[in-house]
Amino acid sequence: MRRSIWLTIFLLPLLTASGQLPVNGLVYTANAGQWSENILFEGEVPGGKLFLERTGFTWHFRDNSDVAKVKDGAMLLQHARIKGHAVKATFVGATTSRVRPYSNKESFYTNYFIGNNPERWKGKVPSYTSVIYEDLYPGIDMIVKSTAGNMKYDLVVQPGADVSNIRIAYKGEDGLSIDNGQLEIETSIVRLVEQTPYAYQLIDGIEQPIACAFKLKNGIVG
Numbered sequence: 001m002r003r004s005i006w007l008t009i010f011l012l013p014l015l016t017a018s019g020q021l022p023v024n025g026l027v028y029t030a031n032a033g034q035w036s037e038n039i040l041f042e043g044e045v046p047g048g049k050l051f052l053e054r055t056g057f058t059w060h061f062r063d064n065s066d067v068a069k070v071k072d073g074a075m076l077l078q079h080a081r082i083k084g085h086a087v088k089a090t091f092v093g094a095t096t097s098r099v100r101p102y103s104n105k106e107s108f109y110t111n112y113f114i115g116n117n118p119e120r121w122k123g124k125v126p127s128y129t130s131v132i133y134e135d136l137y138p139g140i141d142m143i144v145k146s147t148a149g150n151m152k153y154d155l156v157v158q159p160g161a162d163v164s165n166i167r168i169a170y171k172g173e174d175g176l177s178i179d180n181g182q183l184e185i186e187t188s189i190v191r192l193v194e195q196t197p198y199a200y201q202l203i204d205g206i207e208q209p210i211a212c213a214f215k216l217k218n219g220i221v222g
Helices: 064-072
Strands: 005-015 028-030 041-045 048-053 056-062 084-091 098-101 105-112 122-128 131-137 140-147 150-157 168-171 175-179 182-186 190-194 198-203 206-210
Touching: 041 150
Parallel strands: none
Antiparallel strands: 005 150, 005 190, 005 198, 028 041, 028 122, 041 048, 048 056, 056 084, 084 168, 098 131, 105 122, 131 140, 140 150, 175 182, 182 190, 198 206
């Protein structure tokens, strides 16, 4: 019997500026027209935001020490300059056919009244705890979830699919390296850590681990 392989990756932002977990934990809010079309879902992560896009993710972190100055009155809002840093991860050659919620709606919703254009105002926008990218690559789905307020994603590899297709290109980072099996992505505000990947097959209901590791070559992670 041929079985699927599950590859789990957990991302942990190590903050150099203070950050708090969102009240509802990390959930993914659908784009109902309140944001630009390239954003499919948005989540709040410690110190910033995470945008799920068609073939990857973008993190945007803010320096919360600058935010605190505005809140404390030490910096006038009209003169505020809050430092930010964005990092984009793109799955090279991805062939995603559909990105959709993978869980039921959360019990709450969010209203957006952005700017002066009522067409951008959206009410009762739902959020979800997981999102699936169907056929991110042929025979490979990706399920984006969360653990302890941080992002986690599973790559589900069907029998016969080619795992060597999975390659990630990063843009906007200050540094990219592998340390003790973990992928470290440096920015001017936080260090993103993708913990050592864990791969397994389910055989008779029991997880059977499979050797797996990050490789970094010419700025591409595979």
